[in-house]
Amino acid sequence: MAIAFGVYTLGSITVAVFLSLLTYFTYQLLSRYVHTWNEMKAIPGLEGAYPILGNALQFKANAGDFFCQVIEYTNQFRNEPLMKIWVGPVPFLILFHAETIETLLNTPKHMDKAYVYEFLHPWLGTGLLTSTGDKWRRRRKMLTPTFHFSILTGFLEVMNEQAKVLIEKLEKQVGKGAFNCFRHITLCALDIICETAMGKKIYAQSNHDSEYVRTVYKMSDIITRRQRMPWYWSDFIYYFLGEGREHNRSLKVLHSFTESVIHERAEYITESDSESDQGMKKRRAFLDMLLKTTDEDGNKLTHKDIQEEVDTFMFRGHDTTAASMNWAIHLIGSHPEVQRKVQQELQEVFGQSDRPINTEDLKKLRYLECVIKESLRLFPVVPFFARTICEDCNINGFKVPKGANAIIIPYALHRDPRYFPNPEEFRPERFLPENSEGRHPYAYVPFSAGLRNCIGQRFAVMEEKVVLASILRNFNIEATQKQEDLRPMGELILRPEKGIWIKLEKRVC
Ligand code: HEM
Secondary structure, eight states, rough: HHHHHHHHHHHHHHHHHHHHHOOOOOOOOHHHHHHHHHHHTTBBSSSOTTTTTTGGGGSSSSSHHHHHHHHHHHHHHHTTTOOOETTEEEEEEOOOHHHHHHHHHHGGGGOOEEEEGGGHHHHHOOTTTOHHHHHHHHHHHHHGGGOOHHHHHHHHHHHHHHHHHHHHHTTTTTTSSSSSSSHHHHHHHHHIIIIIIIIIOOTTOOOOTOHHHHHHHHHHHHHHHHHHHHOOOOOHHHHHHHHHHHHHHHHHHHHHHHHHHHHHHHHHOOTTTOOOSSSBBBOHHHHHHHOOOOTTTBOOOOOOHHHHHHHHHHHHHHHHHHHHHHHHHHHTTTHHHHHHHHHHEEEEEEHTOOOOHHHHHHHHHHHHHHHHHHHHHOHHHHHHHHEEOOSOETTTEEETTTTTTEOOOOOOOOTTTTTSSTSSOGGGGSSSSHHHHOOTTSSSSOOOOTTOOTTTTHHHHHHHHHHHHHHHHHEEEOSOOOOGOOOEEEEEEEEEOOOOEEEEEEEEO
């Protein structure tokens, strides 16, 4: 009897403690939420935000519609320095003016990535893109030398080789009418990143049905759907009611592929790794450098650390360049005058020769570089990037509390008529040095800016130059879609909803 009474009392105490803790934490969360809501009241924002759900019910489910919706908001609020939306209980500032973006990116205080990047963690771990604080600083220091110009030059051979495979495939489309080139270009970019990042040829251009390739795309879709749906942010709900199981299946495919490549490569590397078994010169990959690099204390990266970075390069390093080259192809193909100028430049550099492109050539392709920049202005392929506000601050006179998230929208920023008059016009000349003078340094940030800018920027521009120059040395392009027909679909990467349709004609010099 006494024992039963004791157990009963103990049970009651446990329940009472549990309820008190629950009440305490709920109170803490709610009071923080109410405090943030009040602090941010003055910031212009969308009507109709409900408590806890925020504006989430207003968001369009389809990726293309959602992107257009956000851009519509930025047009509506163009004359305000910033705006806010509530995604569930989390406030997001939307920034699309050079002046406010500078305040955010120009300080080491707000370097942490926003909450929505958490959904990339199962795939990318906390690699360079997703890590914060000291880990990020150490990794960035270790990885920066791997993107040095001299290393990138070594990748030119792979870029030229894969561009040649692409040209052979495109030859088959000459005279056959309009076709969608999106996939052709993407597979070329994928072959380039696989060989340069991992030293692994996957022959994506000839074998388009690789499970790894399909899963990279599937995973990006799964993650972005989850980012838009706050009711799936809790792991518990996501794995029971959402796509959690599909997510984990895809994760297994992605990780086992990169894991096996890393093991294979680690075994293959010997102390003097400049010669391969056959005595041929072995090509260096980012992975080889990651396997050898050490931090200030002489510590090497573990295989798990390396996998985070390899997965990050694979994720960030091909979809971006592929989409960017596709947009450029559309724009070149619909502006004959620009195409003529690029081809004239190519003629001056290469004449009749069909030799591969070298570093000296790259420096001379200045107009092509302006074309790439202008394409990235109109279609910045990373359509959003976001930060957590790490301490209370002031943005253009508005108080912003610690813990809020800020999203930068280059697509809207790059259309600011103060810095880019007639912003919808495609005019590569805007980026000639004489026309860029005096422009606000944060008015154009396709690769982000400040300490956490894109580490792969030079790699990307080099790849784009090689592939686009190869195409334009061989073909004349005619775009068969009007710009109005190309609805951008912006999630992790800004892509044209229905691909890029062009006609090709063999070029006679
Ligand atoms: C046209 C091509 C590309 C564009 C427009 C682009 C754009 C960007 C942007 C906007 C960011 C900042 C993202 C953020 O703050 O969340 C970023 C970061 C990053 N990018 Fe790129 N990128 C491109 C190509 C590449 C390539 C080819 C690689 C690798 C080979 C790469 C690797 C990275 C990495 C590792 C980061 C994280 C850097 C850090 O936080 O320290 N990117 N990129």
